[in-house]
Structures are given as structure tokens and as C-alpha cells.
Amino acid sequence: MKINTKLLHGYPVIDPTTGASSIPKYQASTFHQTDVFHHTGYSYTRFSNPTVEAAEDCIATLENAQYGLAFSSGMAAINAVLFLLSNGDHLVLGKNIYGGTFQTVTEFLDRFGVTYTFVDESDVVAWQEAIQPNTKMFYLESPSNPLLTITDIQEVCSLAKKHNILTACDNTFMTPLSQQPLTLGADISINSATKFINGHSDVVAGLLATNSESLYNTLKTHQKALGGVLGVEDAWLLLRGVKTxxxxxxxxxxxxxxxxxxxxxxxxxxxxxxxxxxxxxxxxxxxxxxxxxxxxxxxxxxxxxxxxxxxxxxxxxxxxxxxxxxxxxxxxxxxxxxxxxxxxxxxxxxxxxxxxxxxxxxxxxxxxxxxxxxxxx
Ligand SMILES: Cc1ncc(COP(=O)(O)O)c(C=O)c1O
Missing domain, CATH: 3.90.1150.10 (Aspartate Aminotransferase, domain 1)
Incomplete structure (x- = not known):
């Protein structure tokens, strides 16, 4: 399926219950259970919701990934990823990075005992030299905001793999239509869907995609426990925006x-x-x-x-x-x-x-x- 067809037919766009031509806003915080031991697959909207799930399937399709997750903002998605780091871990990231990400790293990670090194993102040797025995994650953004510097995603991801380091790549500027970090070797692709994916300057949203089941399960727990899940109305608007x-x-x-x-x-x-x-x-x-x-x-x-x-x-x-x-x-x-x-x-x-x-x-x-x-x- 080519991209414009995929955007209209490549993930759930029709409501399976009614046949409605767009997934309705399942505007409910909770779901009735006919017996206490079973539910329809949905119990509480912070855990899962059909409209939000359609947006998650959408990003999985666009990033050619197995799993997608939707958050209340790009920053909520980024923070769910940074939450993979634990006390004692080390993070390497490009020095040209979105201001909000910079703020989280420099103001919060210290408090959790996570150390970090900023490198010249366009220099693969700099990434290599920054590796420490406890380096757990490489965080990339290419092109970077706002100077459009470039990281060789494939080279940096393959370096990371050799050292058993996770790679997360902010793909907001290119979008999955022009660049696919997972195909280039990243473990997690991040999008602020507030931007081109929704495209109408009327929604704040964040999306993650991954092919790893274990990463998905952990990030899903972060979504649920940190609570930054995408709202139903915003998921619906995003699904409308993405079609074009x-x-x-x-x-x-x-x-x-x-x-x-x-x-x-x-x-x-x-x-x-x-x-x-x-x-x-x-x-x-x-x-x-x-x-x-x-x-x-x-x-x-x-x-x-x-x-x-x-x-x-x-x-x-x-x-x-x-x-x-x-x-x-x-x-x-x-x-x-x-x-x-x-x-x-x-x-x-x-x-x-x-x-x-x-x-x-x-x-x-x-x-x-x-x-x-x-x-x-
Ligand atoms: C590259 C990049 N990543 C992440 C974000 C954060 O996204 P949000 O504003 O949806 O939280 C932004 C916002 O401008 C951005 O430009």
C-alpha cells in the first residue's frame, strides 16, 4: 500500500461496531462490565480507549512498527522514554536538542541519579567516545530543532547496538512519511504529533513507535502510571488530521x-x-x-x-x-x-x-x- 492510501486505509478508520466512516469519540472514562471478572477489552480510559487505540495503531502503521502509543503531548512521550533510565544509568544525547527535552534532562535526571553527556550530534566519533560502561541510552533528534543539524541515524544506532545501548529518536521534524528511524535501526521513534501529524495547530499530542514487545510493555506501563495518555477528543482530531x-x-x-x-x-x-x-x-x-x-x-x-x-x-x-x-x-x-x-x-x-x-x-x-x-x- 502506498502512503496516501495507507493514511486512509492502513489502520482502523472504520468503527467495527457501527460501520461509522471515522472512529467515533468514545468519550467515556470508564466502561461497564457485565460481570466483575471480564470486560470488553476496555475498562478505564487511562488504560485503553478505542479512539486512542486507533491513533496508536495509526502511528505503528506509519512508522512500520508493531506497536504504537499515544500521549498527551510530545513531552509526555519523551518523558515516558527517559523514564526507562534508572539510578546509575548514563545517557548520551546531541547538544542540539529541543528545549523541553534539554530542560527535562538537565533539571530532573540528576535528581534520579542519571548522568548524561551532550555530544556534537553530527560526529559519530563523539557518540562513540561518550560511551561509558553504564551508558544505557542514546537519544537522537535529526534534523535537530532549530538548527537542522543532522545525525547519521544508521551509524549511531549500529554503534549503540554493538554496546547494547538503547536508541530513541525524535522524528518530529521529518515525520514517518519522510524518515523512518526504526528502519534505520532505532529502538524507539518519537513524534510530537502536535506538529505535522495532526497538522492543524489545534491539538497537543505525542506518539511513540517500537518493534520491541518488551519496550512496548514497559512504555505502556509508563503511559498508564505516569498518566500522560492522549485525551479522546484530541485522538479523534489527530485521526482526522492525519488523513490529509x-x-x-x-x-x-x-x-x-x-x-x-x-x-x-x-x-x-x-x-x-x-x-x-x-x-x-x-x-x-x-x-x-x-x-x-x-x-x-x-x-x-x-x-x-x-x-x-x-x-x-x-x-x-x-x-x-x-x-x-x-x-x-x-x-x-x-x-x-x-x-x-x-x-x-x-x-x-x-x-x-x-x-x-x-x-x-x-x-x-x-x-x-x-x-x-x-x-x-
Ligand atoms: C523536535 C520536538 N520534539 C518534541 C517537542 C515537544 O512536543 P510537545 O509540544 O507536543 O510536547 C517539540 C515541540 O516543539 C519539538 O519541536
Whole structure:
């Protein structure tokens, strides 16, 4: 089955009880049992719910995985994964990482006796050198947020396997439609479904996929015990949003590639970060593991005045924190996605006060370019 067919027919989309053409919102916290020793397979929505389960089957299908799990946010999914670490374990992760993940690692893991090392994510040798006898997990994000740095997923995962280390990969930027971490050797693929998978900037959700039964069982227990399960209404919206994901991504990716090429030629733009450009430092590695450059790019302007001018005057993209909507979203990592990191850390990783991130939506690209051209000057 090819992807656009899969998005419409590759997981439960029809209600088995009524034949309804979309899985209904089973808006119930609990389920009646005709006798106390048996239930229908559903007892309490924090444990399982048919609407949420359909979203879990959906991510399993998209990631070519055996198992899927749905959470109340990308961060709830990430934290369920980090909860696999125990006192005495060591974690290795890229230094360019989503701000929320950075915050969990640096503010909470210490308290649980878990140590960690940040490495240059694009340098496989750095991953190797960071391994300690107690290293339990490699945590990857490729491309990274917001600088679109690239990790060779296959190389890093195969290194991890040799040392019996688990690998978890945040796939939010590429989505399973363009990159499949499990096929590249990762044990767990993570998606903030708040972004492209739902695609309409109206849901906060997180999804995990894995092929390991034992990991699934443990992560399912984390979902249940930590309580960050996806709500029924949000699962239903996600299932509606995902049906058009193929067409949405096609247009968004095409727009991103065109805009990245346009920005390269603007004098006021001092750097463009987009792995779909042949000028990107790790374009070849990225194109080996993904089918395209994705729909997010970042760029640097010359000074703060230009930043103010762009954000105050742009008419087409919305100015907001998130990414992955049908509408283009212009954001300012310095004070938005990465604001929870200390200033020094932000500067170390290249998140500067003149950096802009653009998540490309499905608008006509001519309108986006005209707007950017006018506002950048
Ligand atoms: C790469 C990445 N991972 C994870 C998250 C967290 O997702 P959520 O906001 O759904 O918790 C984000 C949010 O921006 C993100 O960009």
C-alpha cells in the first residue's frame, strides 16, 4: 500500500461496531462490565480507549512498527522514554536538542541519579567516545530543532547496538512519511504529533513507535502510571488530521525547498539552515536517510532591527511557538522554543537573537516569498 492510501486505509478508520466512516469519540472514562471478572477489552480510559487505540495503531502503521502509543503531548512521550533510565544509568544525547527535552534532562535526571553527556550530534566519533560502561541510552533528534543539524541515524544506532545501548529518536521534524528511524535501526521513534501529524495547530499530542514487545510493555506501563495518555477528543482530531498528511507534507516540503533557495540569495540573510539544500553541511547524510529536506528551515538575519521588522510586518505566516501546521509559522527560537535553556547554552548551540525558524505551511509559495521579501527588505 502506498502512503496516501495507507493514511486512509492502513489502520482502523472504520468503527467495527457501527460501520461509522471515522472512529467515533468514545468519550467515556470508564466502561461497564457485565460481570466483575471480564470486560470488553476496555475498562478505564487511562488504560485503553478505542479512539486512542486507533491513533496508536495509526502511528505503528506509519512508522512500520508493531506497536504504537499515544500521549498527551510530545513531552509526555519523551518523558515516558527517559523514564526507562534508572539510578546509575548514563545517557548520551546531541547538544542540539529541543528545549523541553534539554530542560527535562538537565533539571530532573540528576535528581534520579542519571548522568548524561551532550555530544556534537553530527560526529559519530563523539557518540562513540561518550560511551561509558553504564551508558544505557542514546537519544537522537535529526534534523535537530532549530538548527537542522543532522545525525547519521544508521551509524549511531549500529554503534549503540554493538554496546547494547538503547536508541530513541525524535522524528518530529521529518515525520514517518519522510524518515523512518526504526528502519534505520532505532529502538524507539518519537513524534510530537502536535506538529505535522495532526497538522492543524489545534491539538497537543505525542506518539511513540517500537518493534520491541518488551519496550512496548514497559512504555505502556509508563503511559498508564505516569498518566500522560492522549485525551479522546484530541485522538479523534489527530485521526482526522492525519488523513490529509500526505498531501499537506508534499506541499509544505515543496514550499520549504523553494523558500530555502530564495533565502540563500537574499543579501540580508547571512545563513540558511535547511538539509534539502546541497550547501547544508550534512546534506548527503540527510538524503541517505530521508526522502526530502522536510518542511522546516531556519535562517539568520544581520541584526535585531531586521528581526523586529520581520516579525512585526509579516502578513502570511502566523508568528507563534509551534510548527507543523497547515499555515506557515514563523518563530523566534531565542525567546520561544529554546527560552527555557540558559542563555549561554543557547549561544553555545548557535541559537542566537538573530535566528528565525520557519515552518512552511501549504499556502501558495509566491505569497510566502513576496511577504518574506517585503519584510526582510
Ligand atoms: C523536535 C520536538 N520534539 C518534541 C517537542 C515537544 O512536543 P510537545 O509540544 O507536543 O510536547 C517539540 C515541540 O516543539 C519539538 O519541536
Amino acid at each position: 498528511m500526505g498531501l499537506r507534507m508534499q506541499q509544505s516540503i515543496k514550499n520549504a525547498q523553494t523558500i530555502a533557495e530564495f533565502l540563500l540569495n537574499k543579501k540580508q540573510v547571512t545563513k540558511v539552515y535547511y538539509p534539502g539544500l546541497s550547501t547544508h553541511a550534512h546534506h548527503d547524510i540527510h538524503m541517505k536517510q530521508a526522502s526530502d529536506g522536510g518542511a522546516v528551515l531556519s535562517f539568520e538575519l544581520e541584526n535585531i532591527e531586521q528581526i523586529k521588522q520581520l516579525f512585526s510586518n509579516c502578513q502570511v505566516p502566523i508568528v507563534a511557538v509551534s510548527l507543523g501546521g497547515v499555515e506557515s509559522i514563523l518563530s523566534y527560537p531565542w525567546q520561544m522554543s529554546h527560552a527555557c535553556m540558559p542563555e549561554e547554552e543557547r549561544l553555545n548551540m548557535g541559537v542566537t537573537p538573530t535566528l528565525v525558524r520557519l515552518s512552511c505551511g501549504i499556502e501558495d509559495v509566491e505569497d510566502l516569498i513576496e511577504d518574506l521579501d517585503k519584510c526582510i527588505g
